[in-house]
Structure formats: structure tokens, C-alpha cells
Amino acid sequence: NAGVTQTPKFQVLKTGQSMTLQCAQDMNHEYMSWYRQDPGMGLRLIHYSVGAGITDQGEVPNGYNVSRSTTEDFPLRLLSAAPSQTSVYFCASSRTGGPRDEQFFGPGTRLTVL
Amino acid sequence: SQQGEEDPQALSIQEGENATMNCSYKTSINNLQWYRQNSGRGLVHLILIRSNEREKHSGRLRVTLDTSKKSSSLLITASRAADTASYFCATDNAGNMLTFGGGTRLMVKP
Numbered sequence: 001n002a003g004v005t006q007t008p009k010f011q012v013l014k015t016g017q018s019m020t021l022q023c024a025q026d027m028n029h030e031y032m033s034w035y036r037q038d039p040g041m042g043l044r045l046i047h048y049s050v051g052a053g054i055t056d057q058g059e060v061p062n063g064y065n066v067s068r069s070t071t072e073d074f075p076l077r078l079l080s081a082a083p084s085q086t087s088v089y090f091c092a093s094s095r096t097g098g099p100r101d102e103q104f105f106g107p108g109t110r111l112t113v114l
Numbered sequence: 115s116q117q118g119e120e121d122p123q124a125l126s127i128q129e130g131e132n133a134t135m136n137c138s139y140k141t142s143i144n145n146l147q148w149y150r151q152n153s154g155r156g157l158v159h160l161i162l163i164r165s166n167e168r169e170k171h172s173g174r175l176r177v178t179l180d181t182s183k184k185s186s187s188l189l190i191t192a193s194r195a196a197d198t199a200s201y202f203c204a205t206d207n208a209g210n211m212l213t214f215g216g217g218t219r220l221m222v223k224p
Contacts, residue, residue, distance in 0.1 A: 105156035
């Protein structure tokens with residue numbers, strides 16, 4: 001199993017540009033989530049999904065959209081990038097217990113917005 | 115705001131010593147998890163302790179949970195240079211969200 005994969009690994013955007021961060025898992029996990037991690041800090045939840053077709057907002061959802069059309073994929077869209085969105089983004093997945101289960105994390109996408 | 119807060123924020127010890135990190139949280143939880151993050155990498159799950167458990171072991175790791183004090187501790191015994199990383203606690207408080215603390219940065223000097 002590849003586990004949780006994220007692309008791209010690095011990205012530089014200009015203010016106002018849009019882009020999609022890709023996340024995929026091959027473990028048939030129902031629960032998937034996106035976090036952002038700012039320097040020297042913990043993770044903050046952006047959006048999560050408890051299964052295909054179901055998404056919900058986390059702690060810091062503004063400026064981001066998600067969709068979950070399949071069990072495997074959970075892309076994160078930045079609608080109009082801002083310098084405040086410069087961060088490292090992590091995708092995670094877990095079994096049916098959702099946050100009550102062990103989370104499997106991807107390697108992260110390092111995003112810089114100029 | 116973060117549910118969990120780790121203490122200390124940074125810890126530096128010599129190889130072979132024990133390292134203790136603490137996590138405090140604010141609301142009732144279903145379980146508490148500890149994760150490790152090596153520099154520039156994703157988080158790796160270490161251990162999960164449920165709200166009805168008081169202590170759990172995994173190899174050189176020992177986790178305790180005191181729900182009356184809303185706190186947990188992670189003990190790493192006989193530390194190694196490879197244990198150098200950031201350690202995070204995460205709590206699940208009956209919703210569908212997992213909330214992480216700010217982390218403890220551990221440096222183990224050879």
C-alpha cells in the first residue's frame with residue numbers, strides 16, 4: 001500500500017491564484033481530513049469528510065473548499081490564495097472510527113503564497 | 115483555539131535519559147493520541163489511550179491519562195538520538211474532529 005499520498009510536495013503561488021492540493025489514500029478509509037501547520041505550531045483542522053459525498057468544516061475553513069466524490073480522493077482547493085495561507089498542508093485518513101482512530105498522515109505540501 | 119497544550123514547548127536531554135512531555139486539555143474527551151513528527155515530515159501515530167484507561171505502554175513509550183485533571187503525559191525511556199522530533203497530543207471530544215496541541219520539540223543529544 002502507498003498509504004496517503006499528496007501532490008505536489010512544494011508549490012509557490014501568487015496572491016489571487018487558485019490551485020488544488022491533491023490527496024489520495026489506498027486503505028479504503030472512510031474518514032479523511034486536511035490540516036494546516038504554521039511554523040512552530042500544531043495542526044489546525046481545515047475540512048474533514050466522514051465518507052464519499054459528505055464533507056464538513058473544521059476549525060479554519062475560510063478560503064478553502066473540498067469535495068469527496070470517491071472514497072480514495074479528497075482534494076483541497078484554494079479559491080484565491082492569500083499570503084496568510086502560506087503553510088504546510090497535511091492530509092490524513094483513518095478507519096471508520098474517524099477521529100477516534102489512529103490517523104495516517106501524508107508527507108505534506110509546502111505552500112508559499114507571494 | 116487548541117484543545118491540547120503541551121508542556122514544555124522544548125526539551126533537550128542527553129542520550130540515555132528519560133523524556134517526559136505533558137498535555138493538558140480543556141473539555142471531556144473520548145480518547146487522547148500522541149504523534150511524532152520528524153523535521154519536514156508528516157505525523158506518525160505513537161499511541162492511543164481511551165478515556166477509561168489510565169496507563170498504556172508501547173515499547174519505550176509510557177502514556178498516562180488523568181481525566182480528573184484533564185492531563186496526559188508521554189514518557190520516553192532510555193532516549194536515543196533518533197527520538198529527536200516534535201511530539202503532539204491530539205484529543206477527540208465526541209465530535210468528528212481531532213484537535214492537536216502545539217507540540218513539544220525534543221532534542222536528544224548523542
